[in-house]
Amino acid sequence: MRLTCPLCGPRDRREFYYYGAADYLNRPAGGDPAEWDAYLHLRDNPAGQTRDLWYHETGCAQWLLVTRDTVTHSISDVALVAAGGASGGGIAAKVKPEGSA
Amino acid sequence: MADLIAKSPLDGASITIGALTLAEFDAGRITSVAPLQGQEAALAKAFAPLGLAFPAPNRVSTGKDARLVWTSRGQAFLFGAAPAGLEAHAALTDQSDGWATLRLTGAGAAAALMRLVPLDLEAMAVEEAARAPLGHMQSILIRVEDGFEILVFRSMARTLWHEVETAMKSLAARAQI
Numbered sequence: 001m002r003l004t005c006p007l008c009g010p011r012d013r014r015e016f017y018y019y020g021a022a023d024y025l026n027r028p029a030g031g032d033p034a035e036w037d038a039y040l041h042l043r044d045n046p047a048g049q050t051r052d053l054w055y056h057e058t059g060c061a062q063w064l065l066v067t068r069d070t071v072t073h074s075i076s077d078v079a080l081v082a083a084g085g086a087s088g089g090g091i092a093a094k095v096k097p098e099g100s101a
Numbered sequence: 102m103a104d105l106i107a108k109s110p111l112d113g114a115s116i117t118i119g120a121l122t123l124a125e126f127d128a129g130r131i132t133s134v135a136p137l138q139g140q141e142a143a144l145a146k147a148f149a150p151l152g153l154a155f156p157a158p159n160r161v162s163t164g165k166d167a168r169l170v171w172t173s174r175g176q177a178f179l180f181g182a183a184p185a186g187l188e189a190h191a192a193l194t195d196q197s198d199g200w201a202t203l204r205l206t207g208a209g210a211a212a213a214l215m216r217l218v219p220l221d222l223e224a225m226a227v228e229e230a231a232r233a234p235l236g237h238m239q240s241i242l243i244r245v246e247d248g249f250e251i252l253v254f255r256s257m258a259r260t261l262w263h264e265v266e267t268a269m270k271s272l273a274a275r276a277q278i
């Protein structure tokens with residue numbers, strides 16, 4: 001199995017760390033226990049297309065949003081989470097440190 | 102201030118086996134450069150006098166006395182002195198003592214390294230770089246004219262040495278069959 005990292009190119013599976021469902025990107029804004037319960041514990045188990053998070057551990061150290069098929073094992077898309085590949089809007093970009101000109 | 106003695110991770114070690122030489126080299130000052138948001142143009146201006154441009158992924162920009170090596174999204178390592186005022190446009194951290202820096206040179210350098218790195222290193226061109234696993238270590242590989250520069254975390258210097266030396270020996274042994 002190989003994943004094509006948007007930055008590094010096609011790489012072997014052993015370079016990546018699997019985190020879990022892409023649902024983890026959609027963190028509830030409020031404190032509703034039911035929402036948090038769903039966020040933390042409720043997952044679909046599709047036969048077909050699924051999206052999950054992988055970390056390019058021994059490459060560029062970026063989080064990737066991978067779209068794959070659990071039936072055929074084909075990988076149809078790999079996107080950078082930081083580039084806003086996810087509905088969560090992506091990880092905040094670096095901000096200028098306070099006090100710098 | 103006291104003039105402290107800098108100790109390199111491998112004491113300047115060097116070994117030649119068959120056609121290949123593995124040697125530690127002094128990379129001088131290494132600075133991690135992470136452009137601040139919206140500062141890309143100003144950063145380009147600061148680097149221009151050095152003949153450098155912020156590199157695209159997996160690329161190296163080579164200037165007169167310095168190199169900029171891509172290391173991740175929004176991050177490159179500067180080998181050489183940083184131009185004045187750079188800190189206004191990028192987050193800088195001194196990485197100089199954090200890395201073991203070695204060169205593997207000679208015919209078959211790619212073949213030896215490919216025993217440890219799951220990439221097609223034969224296809225890598227000069228001025229290309231990669232973040233890649235080397236054994237179980239995270240490395241930075243830079244293709245140079247006669248081989249590769251290999252960077253791993255300083256704490257892994259001797260493991261790297263052991264791994265590459267073993268690969269060099271087995272390649273040389275096969276050549277004698």
Ligand SMILES: [Zn+2]
Binds near residue numbers: 006007056061062
């Ligand atoms: Zn990558």
